[in-house]
Amino acid sequence: MDSREVFLDACNQINDGLAEFKFKAIKKGACLKKVAADNDLTFEIDFQSSSLNTGGYIKLLPHIQISSKKLKKWLQEHTDGQYSNDIVYGSQIGYISHFQEWKSWNVSGSNQEKTIAEIVSTIKIYVLPVFNLFEDTDKAISFLSTNGTKFNRYTAQSLTPLAFMLCFAPVEKTKDFFNNYLPDAPGKGMLLNFYKELEAGKKIDFMYSEFADAFFIKLAFLNGLKRKNQ
Structure with missing residues (x-):
């Protein structure tokens, strides 16, 4: 087999190892996809390869x-059609697991069976609990409002689910999610200064990103979310 065939064979072996969880293999096995019971959220595991x-x-x-059709529609409506995105949450598996790095596996050679087993195990331990949490929107909202995206002791906090919270959650729980993120946020001073600039009348352009979390700060401002005691 050539390298592409070996890669796709490994992807399909991983799918076989996860067969009980009823993912649908697409892109010849390079992506595993599952639609939640509510027919809105979609869970995906994408396997990236390398041209090298x-x-x-x-x-x-x-x-x-994790993506949502309702969220995509909500964002279109709340950004005057400027912005369209369906992402609730996303990450590289290495960053939500004990590896704590941009993780890759070599799926060729004599250790392939052992490597496939490790990938399947990592998905079961660290990925599926996140997917299972979002199967129940109310549970996901409650978790995020209290814990943010700290799905386990290795996962970093992220503002990415803010749009999901604004779309689906009660206002107070969304405020809790936002306020719990800010105290230890990377670049906290920059985030707060940017919010002040928006308060002072800075024009909002959803098609331009001043920095990584700028989009979410714009959303927070437009929806009246502020840091407590600010």
Whole structure:
């Protein structure tokens, strides 16, 4: 088999190892997809390869994403059609697990069986609990309002689900999510200064990103979310 065939074979072996969880394999097995019971949220595990693969080293990098059709529509409506995105949460599997790095596996060679087993185990331990949490929107909202995206002791906090909270959650729980993120946020001073600029009349352009979390600060401002005691 050539490197692409080896990569896709590994993807399908991973799918076989997760068969009980009823994912649908698409893109010839390079993506596993599952629709939640509410028919709105979609859970995906995407397997990235590399153009630099050789016969002896074939990279496989898993990424996860949760998306929502309702969220995409909500964002279109609340940004005057400027912005459209369906992402609730996403990450590279290495960053939500004990590896704590941009994780790749070599799925070629004599250790392939052991490697596939490790990938399947990592998905079961760290990915599926996140997907299961979002199967119940109310539970996900309650969790996020209290814990943010700290799904386990390795996962970093992220503002990405803010749009999900604004779309689905009660106002107070959304405020809790936002306020719990700010105290230890990377670049906290920049976030707060940017919010002050918006208060002072800075024009909001959803098609331009001043920095990584700028979009979410714009959303927070437009929806009246402020840091407590600010």
